[in-house]
Amino acid sequence: MADVTGERSRAQLLLVGALALAVIFLSLSLLLNSVIYTENLATRQTHADVEKAETFRASVVDGLGGAVEYANRRNVTGFADRRDAYRAATDDWIPTLANYSATDGLAGDVDRAGVQQGTRIVDANASTGIVDRNGDGDWTMATDSSVRRFRLNVTLSSVDSPDDTTITIDDGTAQDVVVEDDGSGPQVRVVGRGTCELTRGHVDIGAGRVDGDYCPPLADARPTGTVDVSVSNGDGIDATYSFVVDRHSEGFRTAVDTANFPGQCTPPSPPTYATTVGDDPYTTPAIYAATARIGVATQDLDYRRTVRAAPDEAGEPATGPTFTTFNVTQSGNDFDVGWQTSDPNADVDSVDLRVTYVTNGTVYADSSGLSPNGSASFKDVPSGLAYYVNGTVTDGTSDRRVSEIHDTGACPP
Structure with a gap:
C-alpha cells in the first residue's frame, strides 16, 4: 500500500511540475510575442517615416526643377534675372511644402544652397531646320559640354524619305539620332538600336521620349557626361529646338565658334549663336542645376540630405570646371x-x-x-x-x- 501512495505522490509532483512549466512557457510566449509585436510596430513606424521622408525629398527635387525651368523660360537675358526669378518661385513654394508636410506628421525644412550657371540654346523659328545663323545644316551645336533638356519640335510634313536629318552625340563613342521617313511615315531611328514612330513631332532626347512616350532606343542614346553635339542635313526638316549646357555663355560660344569657323578670325560674322532673344538660334545665360539642403524630423527619424535638381540630365551630375x-x-x-x-x-x-x-x-x-x-x-x-x-x-x-x-x-x- 505504501508503494501505491508513493507512486501517486510522484505522479502528482510530475503533474504539478508540468503545469508549472506550461505556465512558464506560456508566459514566455506572451512576453516574446509582445516584444515581437512592439518591434514590428516600431519597424513599421520607422519604414513609414522613411517613405514619407523620401516622398518629401522627391517633392523638393521636383519643385526645384520646376522653379529652374520657370526661370529659364522667362524672356530675360541676364543670369541675375534668372537667379532672382528662381528665388522668387521657391520663396512662394517652400513654405507651402513645409506646411503640407506638417499635416503628414513631418517637420520638414528646405534651405536653398545655390544654383549652377549654364547656357540655354534656343531656336524658336519653326520655318527653318536645325541650322546655324547662316542657314547651314551641317554644323556643331555644342562642344565638350554636359547637355540636358534637349528637345525638338518637328513639323511632320517636312519629314520626307530623301532627306534624313542626323544629330550626333559623341562622348568618345558617336551615337546617331536620325529623324526620317522610311516610306511608312516619320520616325526617330537610333542607329544600331532601333526606331520609334513619330506621330506628333515631339522628340525629347534628354528624357528619351518620342511624342511623350518612352522610347528605349532613344533613352539609350541620351547624352551623358561631357559630349560634342553636331548635326548633318539639319536643313532637311523644319523644327524648333532648345537645350541647356553646363558651360558659361562666353566660353561656350567661343568654343562652338572655333569648331564651326576654324579658319575665320574671332569673332566670326555672324557667330554661330546670337545673344539677342528671337534672333534664332540664340543663347542666354541659364540655370543648369540647383541644390538645396533638406531636413525631415519625426519622433523616430532625423533625415537630412543635400539634393540637386537638373531636369532631364542623364548620367552622373556635371562636375567639370x-x-x-x-x-x-x-x-x-x-x-x-x-x-x-x-x-x-x-x-x-x-x-x-x-x-x-x-x-x-x-x-x-x-x-x-x-x-x-x-x-x-x-x-x-x-x-x-x-x-x-x-x-x-x-x-x-x-x-x-x-x-x-x-x-x-x-x-x-
Whole structure:
C-alpha cells in the first residue's frame, strides 16, 4: 500500500511540475510575442517615416526643377534675372511644402544652397531646320559640354524619305539620332538600336521620349557626361529646338565658334549663336542645376540630405570646371589674355594657355599651372601669321577648352 501512495505522490509532483512549466512557457510566449509585436510596430513606424521622408525629398527635387525651368523660360537675358526669378518661385513654394508636410506628421525644412550657371540654346523659328545663323545644316551645336533638356519640335510634313536629318552625340563613342521617313511615315531611328514612330513631332532626347512616350532606343542614346553635339542635313526638316549646357555663355560660344569657323578670325560674322532673344538660334545665360539642403524630423527619424535638381540630365551630375570669361585682346604683335573660371565643386586646379600656328598646329608658346582667375601676355608674336589662342581649365579630374583665332596680318589664313 505504501508503494501505491508513493507512486501517486510522484505522479502528482510530475503533474504539478508540468503545469508549472506550461505556465512558464506560456508566459514566455506572451512576453516574446509582445516584444515581437512592439518591434514590428516600431519597424513599421520607422519604414513609414522613411517613405514619407523620401516622398518629401522627391517633392523638393521636383519643385526645384520646376522653379529652374520657370526661370529659364522667362524672356530675360541676364543670369541675375534668372537667379532672382528662381528665388522668387521657391520663396512662394517652400513654405507651402513645409506646411503640407506638417499635416503628414513631418517637420520638414528646405534651405536653398545655390544654383549652377549654364547656357540655354534656343531656336524658336519653326520655318527653318536645325541650322546655324547662316542657314547651314551641317554644323556643331555644342562642344565638350554636359547637355540636358534637349528637345525638338518637328513639323511632320517636312519629314520626307530623301532627306534624313542626323544629330550626333559623341562622348568618345558617336551615337546617331536620325529623324526620317522610311516610306511608312516619320520616325526617330537610333542607329544600331532601333526606331520609334513619330506621330506628333515631339522628340525629347534628354528624357528619351518620342511624342511623350518612352522610347528605349532613344533613352539609350541620351547624352551623358561631357559630349560634342553636331548635326548633318539639319536643313532637311523644319523644327524648333532648345537645350541647356553646363558651360558659361562666353566660353561656350567661343568654343562652338572655333569648331564651326576654324579658319575665320574671332569673332566670326555672324557667330554661330546670337545673344539677342528671337534672333534664332540664340543663347542666354541659364540655370543648369540647383541644390538645396533638406531636413525631415519625426519622433523616430532625423533625415537630412543635400539634393540637386537638373531636369532631364542623364548620367552622373556635371562636375567639370568651365571658363566664365576668356578674352584675348590683340595690340599689334602682342596678345593679352584674361580669364575667369568656375567649378561646381569649387576645386579648380589650374589653367593652361597655348598659342599655336593655325596653318600647321605647331606650338609657338605655352604657359601652364596658372591660377583659376588671372591674366597673361604673349609679346612680340611673329607678324604676318594667324594663331589659335587656346585655354584649358582643369580640376584634376576633368577639363574644358576654349580657343580663339587671332592674327598679326594674315587672317583668314
